[in-house]
Amino acid sequence: EAKKNGKGQVVFCSGKMKKDVQEKMMLTSSLYRALEKHELTLHYQPQVSAESQAIVGFEALLRWNHGELGPISPAVFIPIAEETGLINSIGEWVLLTACVQNKAWQDKGFTPVKMAVNLSLEQFRSNNLEAIVRASLKQSGLEPRYLELEITENIAMRESDDVIPCLHRLKSLGVEISIDDFGTEFSSLGRLKDLPVDRLKIDMAFIQGISQNSKDESIIAVMIHLAKKLGLKVIAEGVETEVQLVFLRDEACDEIQGYYYYRPLSKDQIECDIYNISTPDLAKD
């Protein structure tokens, strides 16, 4: 089938494209109800000290278990949530849930660690991000230093949308701020010194180059060096192999996150496998 678009060009719409569009419309309408239907949950991926191998934090990662379609990847539904503005209500739920969970683990007597939460640009544009973060901390009782906010490099480097003043206000609440997927955008390294950030997260794409591509190795070494010189901590994302781990440790990378140690896990898996407490269900026998 072909039709004319506004500029008078003929646009072909293949069966595949049509199916993709229909699928996206379907997901969009069900995402509107996903929160109230309790289809959204958080998984938590441990972050490990490269030196001691102790868990020093978690990253909260959204999961959507669609009623009929089953699990939908964040790579598919996060962009939809951003386009529709739903990320504001979903993101508010994520912040509160992650803070409440972290406080609950502390109350059970586990060593206090950070909980990292991902933020989208739309949440900065909504103008009440600071109030939402403040409310999540207050309602959960979590100390601000145990909450970390992750923003991607392109959000952090934005001149518009008042992102940088907002980051300063968030920072003054006492939370930590990290730059996610670091190295993937063409940002000015010089601007890093003006941003209120605590950590860089080296993107998985570079980690995959370890022992494969000496240029990736050089870039990682320079990023770690830069972070140290600026007084920032550095964590490597997507570490899957021992070879990668050994390289990163040799380069004095502070922390490691990746399948080599842990995949993102449900609350129950964390409590069972990591904290060794059995859930009431498993306990009764």
Ligand code: C2E
């Ligand atoms: P991200 O923040 O960069 O999160 C890291 C992603 O890498 C996660 O994918 C994680 O499961 C995956 N990962 C961790 N270790 C490994 C590894 O060793 N190997 C491989 N192959 N992958 C690894 P996930 O959970 O699918 O999330 C994808 C993206 O969706 C996240 O990337 C983040 O940008 C976004 N996202 C997830 N949850 C939220 C949320 O609550 N809010 C917002 N705004 N975005 C979110």
Ligand code: MG
């Ligand atoms: Mg992240």
Ligand code: MG
């Ligand atoms: Mg990342």
Ligand code: MG
């Ligand atoms: Mg990412």
